[in-house]
Amino acid sequence: MKNLLAYNTFKINSTCDNLFEFYDIAGLKLLLTSYGSGVKVLGGGSNVLMMTSHFDTIFINRIKGIQILDENEDYCLVEVGAGENWHQFVMWAVYHNLGGLENLALIPGTVGAAPIQNIGAYGTEQQSSFVSLKALNRKGLFTTVFENAVCEFGYRDSVFKNELKDQFIITHVTYRFDKKPIANNSYKDVKEKLQSKNITHPSIKDIAETVIEIRSAKLPDPKVIGNAGSFFKNPVISKSAFENLVVNFPDMPHYLVDESFIKIPAAWLIDQSGLKGYRKGDTGTHINQALVIVNHGSATGEEIFDMAMHIQKVVFEKFKVTIEPEVNIW
Numbered sequence: 001m002k003n004l005l006a007y008n009t010f011k012i013n014s015t016c017d018n019l020f021e022f023y024d025i026a027g028l029k030l031l032l033t034s035y036g037s038g039v040k041v042l043g044g045g046s047n048v049l050m051m052t053s054h055f056d057t058i059f060i061n062r063i064k065g066i067q068i069l070d071e072n073e074d075y076c077l078v079e080v081g082a083g084e085n086w087h088q089f090v091m092w093a094v095y096h097n098l099g100g101l102e103n104l105a106l107i108p109g110t111v112g113a114a115p116i117q118n119i120g121a122y123g124t125e126q127q128s129s130f131v132s133l134k135a136l137n138r139k140g141l142f143t144t145v146f147e148n149a150v151c152e153f154g155y156r157d158s159v160f161k162n163e164l165k166d167q168f169i170i171t172h173v174t175y176r177f178d179k180k181p182i183a184n185n186s187y188k189d190v191k192e193k194l195q196s197k198n199i200t201h202p203s204i205k206d207i208a209e210t211v212i213e214i215r216s217a218k219l220p221d222p223k224v225i226g227n228a229g230s231f232f233k234n235p236v237i238s239k240s241a242f243e244n245l246v247v248n249f250p251d252m253p254h255y256l257v258d259e260s261f262i263k264i265p266a267a268w269l270i271d272q273s274g275l276k277g278y279r280k281g282d283t284g285t286h287i288n289q290a291l292v293i294v295n296h297g298s299a300t301g302e303e304i305f306d307m308a309m310h311i312q313k314v315v316f317e318k319f320k321v322t323i324e325p326e327v328n329i330w
C-alpha cells in the first residue's frame, strides 16, 4: 500500500494499492491494458482534493521533452511532454525570449493539466498560446489530436472537465510562442509592481519575474501549508442579478465579462461573510487569502470538503450567490 501525502499539495494522507509512473504513450497503453480505464491520473496533484481515503490504482504522468516543431522569424511552435513541470516550461520559454505564457509563471503542476482547467492568472489564460494537444483514449487506446477550437476553453473550464471528463489522458501539448513578444502588463498588480521598480518598457523576463515576486508574497506555499490554490471559482452572475445585489452591497467589486454577465471575486464574498482566516480543527481559510482553503496539519479530505461546503453555504445565505469549487474532488 502506497501513501499519497507526497503526491498532493493539500497534503492529504490517502493511500492506494498501486501507484505507477508512465514515461511515454507505449508505457501508458500497457498500464491501461493491465489496470483498466477507470484508474486515476495525477500530474503534480495541485488541483485535487482527495476525499476518498483509499484508491485502487493511480498513474502519474512523467512524459517529458520539449521539441520545436516549426518556427519562422515571427513565431515558434513547441510540443511539450504533458509530464513536464509547468513553471519550468514557462521559464524555458522566457529564457529563449518566446512570449505568451510568462504571466503564468509559478503556477504549480504539470503541462498536461494546464488545458484541463485552462489555467489563468495575471491577465492571461493558457488558451491564448495553446495550439493543440495529443491525448490517449482510455478505453480505445487510440491517440487523438484536439485543436484549440474543439477544447471549448472557458474560465477555468474545458471540454475535458465536461463531456470528455475522464475519457482521455493528455500526453503532449503544443503552444505557439511569439518571437517578437509584447509584454502584457495590463493586470493592475503587475503594472503597479513594475512601476515600483521603475520598469517602463518591460520585457517578458520582467513580467515573469514580477509575477513570481507577487505570487511568492501573496500565495501560501504548499511546501509550508497544504493547499490547492484558489478553492472556488469567481462566480459569474447575470447583470440583473448583480444590479439587485449591489443595492445592498454597494462596495461589491466586479468585472464585466460581457454585455450580459458580471464576475464577482469569490475571495471578497468569503471575506465579507466573516470567513477569512476562519479555522475549525486543522482546516480553514488562509489568514491572508480567503479563497485558499488550507490544511494546517492533519485535516482529512472529508474535513476539508466539509469546510468548503460550509463556506459555500454561508456565502449563499448572505449573498444568494453560489460559489463553485475549482478544485477536482476525488
Ligand SMILES: Cc1cc2nc3c(=O)[nH]c(=O)nc-3n(C[C@H](O)[C@H](O)[C@H](O)COP(=O)(O)OP(=O)(O)OC[C@H]3O[C@@H](n4cnc5c(N)ncnc54)[C@H](O)[C@@H]3O)c2cc1C
Pocket: 009, 040, 041, 042, 043, 044, 045, 046, 047, 048, 061, 082, 107, 108, 109, 110, 111, 112, 113, 114, 116, 117, 118, 119, 120, 121, 168, 169, 170, 171, 219, 220, 221, 222, 227, 228, 229, 230, 328
Ligand atoms: C499554490 C497554488 C497556486 C495555484 N495558482 C493557480 C493559478 O494562478 N491559476 C490556475 O489556473 N490554477 C492555479 N492553481 C491550480 C493548479 O496549479 C493548476 O490547476 C494546475 O494546472 C494543476 O496541475 P497538476 O499537474 O498539479 O494537476 P493535478 O492536480 O495532478 O490534476 C488535476 C486534474 O487534472 C487531471 N489530470 C492531470 N494530468 C492529466 C493528464 N495528463 N491527462 C488527463 N487528466 C489529467 C487529474 O486527473 C485531475 O482531475 C494553483 C494551485 C496551487 C497549489
